[in-house]
Amino acid sequence: MSAPTFTAALTVGELEASYPLYCKALRILIRDGVTRSKARRTVCWSRLESLHHSLPRQYRHPEQLFFLLSRELKPTS
Numbered sequence: 001m002s003a004p005t006f007t008a009a010l011t012v013g014e015l016e017a018s019y020p021l022y023c024k025a026l027r028i029l030i031r032d033g034v035t036r037s038k039a040r041r042t043v044c045w046s047r048l049e050s051l052h053h054s055l056p057r058q059y060r061h062p063e064q065l066f067f068l069l070s071r072e073l074k075p076t077s
Helices: 012-017 019-031 043-054 062-073
Strands: none
Touching (some): 012 043, 019 043, 019 062
16 A cells, blocks of 8 residues: 555545545644635645535635634634
């Protein structure tokens, strides 16, 4: 069995299985103060985007996730 690489094409099933991991990575990026333009250049963003394009009714666009997670993690005054 070969090790997964970031350059290999993933199946929709593999992307779906790792969805919570990609959301967690995006949440960590937001918590660390990464801007949306920098987050767009990450592997998790591209995988979330692939999932959204494959199954748009089931998975949100990374832009929406970024906004929702930013709002969720924003400290209340």
